[in-house]
Amino acid sequence: MDALYILKNSTFDNFEIQYSLRSLQTHIPFIRKVWVFGDKPTFLSCNKSIIEHVPHEYMASPLGFKSPVTNTFLITFLGSIIPGMDEEFLWFCDDFFLLKDFPPEEACKDRYYEDMSKVTTRGRRVTLAPHLNKRKSM
Numbered sequence: 001m002d003a004l005y006i007l008k009n010s011t012f013d014n015f016e017i018q019y020s021l022r023s024l025q026t027h028i029p030f031i032r033k034v035w036v037f038g039d040k041p042t043f044l045s046c047n048k049s050i051i052e053h054v055p056h057e058y059m060a061s062p063l064g065f066k067s068p069v070t071n072t073f074l075i076t077f078l079g080s081i082i083p084g085m086d087e088e089f090l091w092f093c094d095d096f097f098l099l100k101d102f103p104p105e106e107a108c109k110d111r112y113y114e115d116m117s118k119v120t121t122r123g124r125r126v127t128l129a130p131h132l133n134k135r136k137s138m
Contacts, residue, residue: 001107002086003031004079007038007094008070014041017094021051027098028107032086037079038068054082 003024007017018041024031034051036044037059044053056067059078069075076091090107 001031001104002089003028003034003092004082004085004089005034005036005092005094006072006075006079007036007041008075009039010041010094014043014094017041018043020092020094020096023098024092027101028090030104031090035079035082035085035089037082038075054079 005017005020010017017036021034024034033049036051036053038056040053040055044051056069056075056078059082060067060069063078065074065078069078079091080089088108
């Protein structure tokens with residue numbers, strides 16, 4: 001199983017991804033390889049056996065998308081089809097931190113929030129401004 005990090009313009013000198021990678025190494029030792037898709041952290045080594053950087057252009061250009069890719073859904077899709085990446089992978093962002101061990105059987109569990117085929121409404125808008133939450137009566 002691999003890990004995929006989606007990285008866009010880190011505002012904290014890549015400190016978050018450094019700590020996230022350390023927590024990954026500590027709590028998920030079964031990860032085969034880490035892929036960083038998007039911007040390249042300054043601390044990455046040239047050794048691609050453990051962690052590899054894949055720039056936007058590598059995946060976007062051959063499929064006809066302009067780079068840099070800014071759409072989160074498109075970035076996630078392109079990241080999920082990186083050649084050489086295991087078809088089973090854990091998706092991370094630089095601000096994801098593991099605080100305890102995460103066994104392989106937990107990583108392979110199917111998870112979902114709801115059966116999307118049975119959803120009739122996706123809820124209502126909630127904001128911090130109470131006057132915007134009022135619904136108009138029909």
